[in-house]
Amino acid sequence: MKNVLLSLGMLLLTVAAYADGTVLFSTAKGGIDVPPYRIPGITCGNGGRLIASAARLVCGTDPGFGRVDCVVKLSYDNGRTWSEREIDVACGDASLINNVKTPMAAAYGDPAIVMDRERNEVLIMAVAGCTVYGKASTNRRNPNLIAAIRSTDGGLTWQKPIDQTEAIYGLFDGGNPLDAAFIGGGKIFQSRVVKVGDYYRIYAALTARPNGNRVIYSDDFGHSWHALGGASALPVPGGDEPKCEELPDGRVIITSRASGCRLLNIYTYSNTKSGEGCWDKPEKATMDGLALAPSTNPTNGEMLIVPAMRNSDGKPMYVALQSVPTGTGRNNVSIFYKELASPDDMRNAKAFASGWDGCYQVSSTVSMYSSMDLQADDRIAFFYEETLTKWGTKPNPVCTSFPQGEGEHNYDGCELVYKSFDLETITDGKYCVNRRINRGKFLKAYYEDIVDSFVLAASQKRKVKDVIKRLPAEPTSAQMDAILEGEVR
Numbered sequence: 001m002k003n004v005l006l007s008l009g010m011l012l013l014t015v016a017a018y019a020d021g022t023v024l025f026s027t028a029k030g031g032i033d034v035p036p037y038r039i040p041g042i043t044c045g046n047g048g049r050l051i052a053s054a055a056r057l058v059c060g061t062d063p064g065f066g067r068v069d070c071v072v073k074l075s076y077d078n079g080r081t082w083s084e085r086e087i088d089v090a091c092g093d094a095s096l097i098n099n100v101k102t103p104m105a106a107a108y109g110d111p112a113i114v115m116d117r118e119r120n121e122v123l124i125m126a127v128a129g130c131t132v133y134g135k136a137s138t139n140r141r142n143p144n145l146i147a148a149i150r151s152t153d154g155g156l157t158w159q160k161p162i163d164q165t166e167a168i169y170g171l172f173d174g175g176n177p178l179d180a181a182f183i184g185g186g187k188i189f190q191s192r193v194v195k196v197g198d199y200y201r202i203y204a205a206l207t208a209r210p211n212g213n214r215v216i217y218s219d220d221f222g223h224s225w226h227a228l229g230g231a232s233a234l235p236v237p238g239g240d241e242p243k244c245e246e247l248p249d250g251r252v253i254i255t256s257r258a259s260g261c262r263l264l265n266i267y268t269y270s271n272t273k274s275g276e277g278c279w280d281k282p283e284k285a286t287m288d289g290l291a292l293a294p295s296t297n298p299t300n301g302e303m304l305i306v307p308a309m310r311n312s313d314g315k316p317m318y319v320a321l322q323s324v325p326t327g328t329g330r331n332n333v334s335i336f337y338k339e340l341a342s343p344d345d346m347r348n349a350k351a352f353a354s355g356w357d358g359c360y361q362v363s364s365t366v367s368m369y370s371s372m373d374l375q376a377d378d379r380i381a382f383f384y385e386e387t388l389t390k391w392g393t394k395p396n397p398v399c400t401s402f403p404q405g406e407g408e409h410n411y412d413g414c415e416l417v418y419k420s421f422d423l424e425t426i427t428d429g430k431y432c433v434n435r436r437i438n439r440g441k442f443l444k445a446y447y448e449d450i451v452d453s454f455v456l457a458a459s460q461k462r463k464v465k466d467v468i469k470r471l472p473a474e475p476t477s478a479q480m481d482a483i484l485e486g487e488v489r
Contacts, residue, residue, distance in 0.1 A: 020419075021417045021419035022082065022417065022418045023416065023417055023418075024052050024073050024082060024383070024416050024417070024418050025037040025052075025056075025071070025415075027389040027412075027413030027414055028387065028389045028415060035056050035057055035058045035060070035069075036060060036389065036391070036411065036412055036413020036414070037054045037056055037057065037413045037414060038054070038055050038057060038369070038385060039055040039109070039110050039111065039185040039385075040052065040054055040186065040369055040371050040384055040385060041053040041111055041112060041113045041185060041371045041383070042113075042186075042187060042371045042372065042373050042381050042383040042418070043113050043115040043122070043187055043188075043373055044115070044373040044374060044376065044381055045115040045116075045117065045120075045154070045376075046376060047376060048075070048077050048078040048375070048376045048377065049074070049075070049076055049154060049376075050074070050075040050078065050079050050381055051072050051073075051075075051113060051115055051122060051154075051155045052072060052073050052074075052075075052383050052416070052418060053070065053071070053072045053113040054070075054071055054086075054111070054416050055068055055069070055070060055109045055111060055185070056068065056069040057109070057413060058092065058094070059094065060391075060409060060410065060413075061411070061412075062132065062133070063106075063107035063108070063109040063127045063129065063131075063132075063144075064107070064129070064130060064131050064133070064144075065132065066106075067091075067092035067093060067106065067107055068092050068107040068109035069088060069089075069092055069108060070088075070091075070109070070111045070124055070126050070149065071086040071088055071089060072086065072089055072113075072155050073086055074087070074154070074155050074156070078376060078377040078420070079375065079379075079381060079418060079420050082418070087158075088158075089108070089111070089124055089149055089151075090108040090124075090126065090147065090158065090161050091108070092105065092106050092107035092108055092109075093105050103145065104128040104129045104147055104161065104163050104165075105128075105161075106128075106130050107127075107130070108126040108147055108149070108161065109127045110126060110127040110182055110183075111124045111125070111126050112125045112126070112184060112186060112204060113186075113187060113188060114187065114188035114189070114202055115154070115155070116190065116200075116221060117190060117200065118199075118200075119152075120151075120152060120153055120154040121151065121152055121221060122150065122151040122154065122155045123150055123188065123202075123221060123222045124148075124149045124150075124158075125146060125147070125148055125149075125204060126147045126149060127146070127147075127182040127183075127185075128144075128145040128146065128147040128161065128163070128165075129144065129145035131143065131144050131145070131180075133182060133207070134180070138179070138180045139179045139180065140169065140177060140179050143165060143169060143178070143180060143181070144180050144181060146163075146164050146165045146182065146183065147161040147162065147163060147164065148161065148162045148164045148222055149161045150222075164222075164225070167224070167225060168206075168216060168225055169181065171216065171225060171226065171227040172214060172227060172231045173231070174231045175227075175230060175231025175232030175233070176210075176211055176231065176232050176233075176234055178206075178208050178209070178214075179209050180208065180209045181207065181208040181209070181214070182206065182207055183204045183205070183206055183207075184204075184205050184207055184242045184243055185241070185300065185369070186300060186302055186369070186371040187371050187372075188202055188204050188244075189202065189203045189204075189243070189244040189245055189246060190202045190203075191203070191246055191250070192246060193246065193249075193250040193475075193476075193477050194250060194272050194477045195476075195477070196273055197219055197220065198220070199218075199219060199220060199221045201218065201219050202217065202221060202222065203216070203217050203228070203244040203246075203252055204216050204217075204218075204225075204244070205242035205243055205244045205256070206242070207239075207240060207241050211234050211237050211238075212234060212235075212236050212237040212238045212256075213234075213235055213239040213242045213254060213256050214227065214228075215227075215228040215229070215233075215235055215242075215244060215252065217275065228267055228277075229267060229277065234279075235254050235265040235267065235282065236256045236264075236265050236282045237282065238258075238263075239254075239257070239258065239282075240256060240257035240258060240298065240300075241256070241257040241299075241300040242254050242255065242256040242257065243255050243256075243301070243302050245303040245304065245305055245320075246305065247266070247305065247346055248305070248318050248340065248439060248443065248446075249446060249447070249480060250480055251266050251269065252266070252267040253265070253266050253267075253303065253349075254266075254267075255285075255301070255302075255303045255322060257298045257300050258284070258298055260286065260295070260296045260298070261285055261286045262284070262285045262301070262322060262324065263282050263284060263285075264282065264283050264285050264349050264352060264353050265279055265280055265281070265282040265349050266279070266346075266348060266349045266352065267279050268280070269477075269481065270481075271481055272477035272478070272480065272481050273477070273478070273481070280349040281349060281350075282349060283349040283352075283353040284353060285322070285352075285353040285354075285356070286353075287322075287336050287356045287359070290336065290356060290358065290359045295325040295326055295327055295328070295329065295330065295331075295332075296329075298324075298325075299324070299325055299330055299368045299369050300369045301322060301323040301324040301325075301369070302322075302370055303320065303321065303322050303323075304320075304321045304372050304373065304380070305320045305340070306319055306374050306423065306433055307433065307437040307439075308431040308432065308434050309431065309432055309434035310341070310430065311424070311429060311430060311431060311432060312430070315341065316437045316438065316441075316442060317339055317340055317341040317431075317437075317442070318339075318340040318341075319337055319339055319340065319423065319427065320337065320338045320340055321335050321336070321337050321372065321380070321426065322335070322336045322338075322356075323335050323362075323370040323372060323382070323384070324336070324370075325367060326359065326361065329366075330366060330367065330368045330388070331363070331365060331366045331367055332361055332363055332364060332365075332367065333361075333362050333367035333368070333370050333384050333385075334359050334360060334361045335359065335360045335362060335372075335382070335426050336356050336358070336359045337356065337357055337358055337359070337427050337431075338352075338355060338356040338357050339357055339430075342446075342449075343445075343450060347450070357430075358428060358430075360421075360425065360426040360427070362382060362384065362419065363386050365386060366386065366387055366388045367384060367386045367387075368384075368385040368386075368388070368414065369384065370382065370384035371383045371384070375420060378422070378423075378435065379421060379422055380420060380422070380423065382418070382419045382420065382421060383416065383418050383419075384416070384419075385415070385416060385417075386414060386415050386416075386417050387414060387415045388412060388413070388414050389412060389413055389414065389415075390410070391412060392410075393408040393409060393410055393411065394408060394411040395408055438473045439473065439474055439475065440472050440473045440475050443471060443475060443480070444469065444471055447468045448465060448468055451464050451465060451468070451483075464483060467479075467482050467483050468483055
């Protein structure tokens with residue numbers, strides 16, 4: 001009851017107008033004496049719950065230059081109202097910047113967030129500590145730290161951060177080791193299909209050096225992690241800030257920031273429970289032929305795949321959404337869309353990267369990072385950075401003995417804006433959200449087409465197709481694994 005009353009007391013005053021959006025975290029409002037904000041993330045739960053996360057840049061810029069905090073705001077009514085005050089998730093302490101015994105506590109930035117779909121549990125993975133990503137002195141012996149921060153009451157209160165640096169870096173020591181890494185800020189993806197034990201699987205994509213992106217997954221909501229594809233896997237060599245999503249058949253897709261495009265790759269399981277499988281070849285998604293071309297000044301964006309119906313003929317399918325700026329610089333954040341109606345639309349990374357159908361422009365001004373998720377009311381929650389406030393440069397607020405943060409740096413931040421859209425608005429009336437889609441029926445056609453393309457003995461083909469025919473409306477990962485057994489890969 002105490003938590004209920006607390007949550008009701010917090011949900012005041014901030015009313016969202018769907019058309020205009022709501023500024024949840026404001027850099028401009030308080031002037032230079034108010035810390036700037038950046039790195040939006042949003043996750044949606046049952047019953048209209050939304051949690052919006054951000055980095056409060058007390059030092060004015062990234063972790064490694066001083067104090068950075070993780071903060072959230074909550075909504076319990078599909079974004080119509082939000083908590084008036086931000087909730088501190090984890091606050092850095094610049095006084096600890098040179099304390100080698102507690103380096104993690106100096107900063108907590110670039111939050112990546114997920115709310116479990118069956119519980120009030122929330123997980124944030126944050127960049128922590130005193131090192132700067134990209135600096136030569138940041139390496140395996142002096143890495144970017146990775147902190148896990150948890151809530152068990154839907155984001156109202158948060159536990160003490162836990163250091164998971166070695167647990168994650170160590171996954172790759174026997175293959176392609178990491179010198180520097182952090183989890184792409186925004187939304188951590190939770191599977192709709194794969195459940196091993198008590199939790200649906202979650203996927204987090206790493207910005208990493210050297211050699212580009214890696215993907216990790218967890219079957220216990222982030223208490224332990226595994227490398228998707230093994231320690232040597234390099235799904236997107238040269239990729240920058242990434243995100244993960246899941247295709248209707250349970251395959252995992254990574255979408256990564258790059259100049260003038262998004263870099264994509266797809267992971268296909270051979271055994272979902274054990275995580276065994278392989279990555280496809282990375283491909284560029286340029287969205288050629290659309291009215292707006294992807295920006296040459298890249299930022300982090302997000303992919304979301306939603307169950308849908310094509311309004312022209314009532315055909316059930318899925319629609320993929322990808323957010324990215326579309327201007328010549330960091331401006332005009334937009335949402336590209338592509339229908340996933342047949343195997344040809346998503347057979348492999350090359351097929352998925354091509355044939356995008358349209359684009360909806362969200363912002364007509366300076367706009368950068370973005371995050372999105374599907375709300376309980378079937379609207380698309382969209383949380384993004386708009387109107388960069390450039391306060392100029394300021395001296396680094398930590399002591400000058402800290403080697404990474406000496407001198408001056410930019411003191412910039414954004415308005416972090418929440419909006420929500422129905423799918424019809426984004427797709428010019430072509431599609432609507434349809435949660436009642438028969439995923440089994442959709443997958444039967446998909447798998448039958450795939451199996452027909454394999455060179456198999458007639459008896460083997462009949463055996464596999466018999467398994468396909470028995471798929472229920474909501475196939476389990478084990479039932480889908482059965483299709484891939486034997487010679488079918």
